[in-house]
Ligand SMILES: Cc1cc2nc3c(=O)[nH]c(=O)nc-3n(C[C@H](O)[C@H](O)[C@H](O)COP(=O)(O)OP(=O)(O)OC[C@H]3O[C@@H](n4cnc5c(N)ncnc54)[C@H](O)[C@@H]3O)c2cc1C
Ligand code: FES
């Protein structure tokens with residue numbers, strides 16, 4: 001196995017394009033586990049952390065550009081990002097322990113393509129996009145289009161994500177992410193739910209995006225759930241409709257960590273709670 | 288395959304080593320540099336026994352390649368005491384018997400030090416969450432948490 005740590009984007013692309021079995025290394029919290037357990041046997045590892053700009057969080061087009069090597073811990077320490085997208089930051093902050101936080105990245109969480117990845121529903125709710133570097137230059141993609149199923153992504157040979165972009169955050173808008181795990185820390189989501197919404201002066205929802213993780217082969221954007229609360233105040237009736245839409249949309253599996261019925265129910269409960277948190281934040285209250 | 292030549296700083300000392308591309312930082316510390324204070328509990332990021340700080344950031348050395356250490360500043364348990372003078376956390380762990388077999392202890396000390404550097408006055412809840420990635424099979428955690436809280440209080444009084 002070769003280890004390469006290029007400093008230029010183009011060099012990373014040619015290394016990845018020119019070698020079968022070349023794997024991108026960001027925080028390594030998935031890749032190293034797979035390497036050590038011989039689930040993968042890479043010919044080459046391309047460490048992207050030394051490429052210029054990869055470790056930066058920068059303002060771009062009113063939103064935020066998060067380099068593919070920025071860790072969850074670094075995101076949590078960035079006041080501007082936390083103010084605009086607290087749900088995305090809290091979702092990334094749920095990944096693993098303090099030690100894992102020191103290394104784990106958004107793009108790594110996305111490209112590992114686990115159906116239960118915590119930051120992915122939050123990014124989908126936020127309408128996040130990724131910029132992909134590859135042999136034919138750069139292209140952009142919505143986060144929701146990256147995972148293609150467990151362990152599979154839409155990236156082609158030689159391509160990797162250079163950064164994640166979170167859009168501009170309007171007035172009276174915020175987001176939240178909640179997951180259910182059987183323990184209080186260090187576990188894999190049984191259900192995850194991300195919600196991003198905007199309110200008008202009368203606390204009526206003007207726009208919403210609702211996503212679910214871990215209840216299907218890949219993350220889902222639940223348009224019926226967003227529709228259920230749009231143009232409404234988040235009263236009990238609206239929240240019940242939101243929960244029902246999420247429970248109906250979830251297509252979970254049955255296993256020892258939760259039955260189908262339980263997971264569908266939890267999807268609704270989390271959506272309801274996340275909506276309340278996002279709305280509080282949108283009003284400038286702490287939640 | 289030729290070995291990689293890596294130059295790094297470990298506990299303040301300029302250090303060079305040769306390693307294979309697949310060697311983890313934990314392998315390098317223990318097997319190539321003889322710094323066996325850092326322990327391997329699981330090798331999969333779950334137990335925290337291998338905790339070190341890289342450029343001031345707490346990480347699992349079992350989930351980092353040795354090659355990634357090039358140009359970085361690494362702090363291990365061996366750098367915690369100053370000569371014969373134990374770090375207050377180390378002293379308190381002994382006084383309060385916050386360890387039994389000791390396998391988890393270096394990782395917990397490194398992790399706790401990293402917490403107190405950032406937050407000199409953590410709540411018990413903050414200590415418990417910060418150390419959630421450090422497993423201990425022996426103590427039941429209570430003494431560990433109390434030792435960290437007391438050390439924090441002592442260090443605040445001393446400063
Ligand atoms: C103890 C432990 C606890 C964990 N807990 C959680 C949890 O609670 N929730 C959760 O969602 N995950 C969890 N994880 C999984 C993991 O930490 C996350 O998925 C993390 O976000 C991966 O990011 P990374 O930067 O470490 O990725 P890496 O391991 O570096 O990469 C992951 C995969 O993505 C590819 N990749 C990485 N970056 C890019 C890029 N920029 N472009 C293209 N491909 C790329 C790699 O080749 C690899 O296949 C845990 C892992 C451990 C070890
Ligand atoms: S040995 Fe690294 S976390 Fe267990």
Ligand code: FES
Nearest residue numbers: 387391423424425
């Ligand atoms: S003292 Fe034995 S594992 Fe903690």
